[in-house]
Amino acid sequence: ITPADDEDTFKILVATDIHLGYMEKDPVRGNDTFVTFNEILDHARKNEVDFILLGGDLFHDNKPSRKTVHSCLESLRKYCMGDRPVQFEILSDQAVNFHYSKFPWVNYQDENLNISIPVFSIHGNHDDPTGADALCALDILSCAGLLNHFGRSTSVEKIDISPILLRKGRTKIALYGLGAIPDERLYRMFVNKQVTMLRPKEDEDSWFNLFVIHQNRSKHGATNYIPEQFLDDFINLVVWGHEHECKIAPFKNEQQRFYISQPGSSVVTSLSPGEAVKKHIGLLHVKGKKMKMEKIALETVRTFHIEDIVLADHPDLFNPDNPNVTQAIQAFCMEKVELMLDTAERERLGNPRQPEKPIIRLRVDYAGGFEPFSVHRFSQKYMHRVANPKDIIHFFRRREQKEKKEIDLNFEKLVSRPAEGTTLRVEDLVKQYFQTAEKKVQLSLLTERGMGEAVQEFVDKEEKDAIEELVKFQLEKTQKFLKERRTDAVEEKIDEEKKLFCSLSVHCLKNNLVRKKDCIYLFFY
């Protein structure tokens, strides 16, 4: 299926999870996301694509910094405005497709803007709409006329997805989008048959159906992902955002007979093996109902090399009873890191646009009676050679963790400082707390409002955001509660303390200081 490009061929640049502003304050990596975004836009321009399709998380932070917004506006204005005419038309009702926008039409048809490359994007879980005004960072871009934010549903119970209908020559694309929704909520909606993808009335079968979604594709829990088979089988291609590993070459879901392309992120945000896979974006050609996904390797992405060592697998090298074993381990790790640095350097030599310092991660399983050595001193040796000196080495004990029993549901035990070597995940804490709480404690405010379910949604988020979100949520609920009871005077005080709470909880979290006192205060306030 390799159509030759002609006036009937859509050329679409496909990318996702660009995470603008990620680590923006880091002296080494601070500009990585901006540089790569520019590279992506430049590929779009050079390839004279019809449009850019983004799968969410263009921004890393829900409220991106001024610098990040500024830089993004700059890039879009620079690369996506100009005289090259846009060669496709929109057949659907734009007032429906962009109903929540103050300018509910596609930007390239605005007579006051000279757009050469329209960008269409759904929002991700990082840049989703929040607050009373339910705006997201993409809406700033969209209000400025530099991006078309689509795929936003306003109901939490039922979703009807109206496609944007595009035509270029004889090719017609029905572009469906669904911005990020907490996985468990969306899972439930799918199960309850509350997600409907509307079809064009005429010539239903003549459309190439392209769906872009930003959810967990891999199973993170029973209902904490979206199984591929939930999606309608009339779809031709799913562009799946959120998952950071690049699997951009379309692979078939045999059951549903559609293809999935998972572009992956354009920046390394977690030091896990999936992120070490070479980053690509896609140049999607669609002609009639045929498609071809061309891979474009990103040249400005900082390389990331990750390796694992299991100390217990080397009884010949390491004996836990040897008093000098720690030095031996350290020497071995240095050797490994040097090899990884060599590999990184060789790779970089072939690509002058790649940033100089690589990201290096060595995961050391020290189960079996070994002791971790000082990561701090080890890091210092690589201060000027790697981009992430502070977290090159990660000690863990996989074997022992597997053997451990399930954590007791007793809240009393949970909230004490976690034992060394284990990490207490806030989402576990919150989940288990509410499991316990709902059974035992009289939580009039919480249970009457279905707090339990709401909490589930929050804990799906990044760990570091979980408590902050929870606090906000709970405070808003409490405020509403108080408002209804007309004790207005209390509101102001709550508002004032809101900020403090959020900072406080983030602070606690970062320092692994989630104490009972804080939690109870935060939850019950």
Add this chain to the structure above:
Amino acid sequence: ITPADDEDTFKILVATDIHLGYMEKDPVRGNDTFVTFNEILDHARKNEVDFILLGGDLFHDNKPSRKTVHSCLESLRKYCMGDRPVQFEILSDQAVNFHYSKFPWVNYQDENLNISIPVFSIHGNHDDPTGADALCALDILSCAGLLNHFGRSTSVEKIDISPILLRKGRTKIALYGLGAIPDERLYRMFVNKQVTMLRPKEDEDSWFNLFVIHQNRSKHGATNYIPEQFLDDFINLVVWGHEHECKIAPFKNEQQRFYISQPGSSVVTSLSPGEAVKKHIGLLHVKGKKMKMEKIALETVRTFHIEDIVLADHPDLFNPDNPNVTQAIQAFCMEKVELMLDTAERERLGNPRQPEKPIIRLRVDYAGGFEPFSVHRFSQKYMHRVANPKDIIHFFRRREQKEKKEIDLNFEKLVSRPAEGTTLRVEDLVKQYFQTAEKKVQLSLLTERGMGEAVQEFVDKEEKDAIEELVKFQLEKTQKFLKERRTDAVEEKIDEEKKLFCSLSVHCLKNNLVRKKDCIYLFFY
């Protein structure tokens, strides 16, 4: 001097201190600034002005909320884009005029943007550039192509102001701008002859010289304002921002022979008499070297009525020894408020666009042995009739304050909770603390960097921002200090605690809890 409009006449809409986002969360007043901004832009459009000139503080918050930025972009895109051609040209080097912009040219000449009304703005003290990237909120608008941010100096020691040279027919305007700078710093620079207004090389006298500035015009302290006579006498008209009282009709500075127009704010931000003056914007006509300022009354501004009562002036009505005097005072105040509400209602009847609920302030000087009554209960009576029920009544004791001695410089005494009836101003605290500290305490970090002077600049800001700013400033200094000494590990911790500190200090401030422990910790960290 009333020129007839023709093809040689510039028509300029002049406004300042719009403070977008002020009280945006207030259920009654939340939209006031957005509504009035739209009214201002609509006046510009209806009057077919050549451009809009803003004198700073377009935004109330240095980091305006998403809603505020979104709303501002929406208004500018709606009112300032379109097909009406811009009929003046720019003769100066735009790369100089807009040197700090990523798009260093005026927006209406950008071939990708269809601008009908260019907006030129300096920044104010509320929306001034901050942070490592030295961006301000206006730069977001400017990067989006919807505003021309000018008058920004990058040096803190020497300022050369290059005018934007505009020509329409035979009229030539040299537009000088100077974005807000801490008054004392700018005062010093003027005194040291470090502020230079550059003149066009040719036909120096043929230009109408228009200067827009955003500083204290009234004297707040020996050097805490900019005396009018500091400004060059070749100027024809100064548009003076920052001062909120509307004095838009140009008045002459006889010494310098130029005119000053002080447009005033378009929203009431402080409940002081100056803000009760009817709000106007200006339609400035300039033809050759003649000008005319036409006043345009703003119709959407919420009315504000303020009155003072001095209880001791009414010995016939109030006797402090009478056990029922408090009831009598309260009844008197209610009568006053009712009269003010009547006045407000009459005024509003003539203007259907004015918001329904007025802002009412009754200042009660209770010196002479009287007791304040419960403001809370009083407020509740007006909950549904005034926009600011919580602060209708303001009790103060003018007489006794005058008699009071200067506050002791002893820090120990200062930081205890202030005595009832007095308000401890944070700027006093900070000033006095440093006066004491610099003499007595070994402050290596602070004094070696001229902290004392820097603090002066911060205390000029709004009281509620003072400590927060100070903390930020001090933390940045400390970080720099630590960086230079290569103890990188400490940085991350500081960054984490920064947020906490800022919230904490704001919180302390709002609750009048500026304790010694906090202050010392904050200053010395």
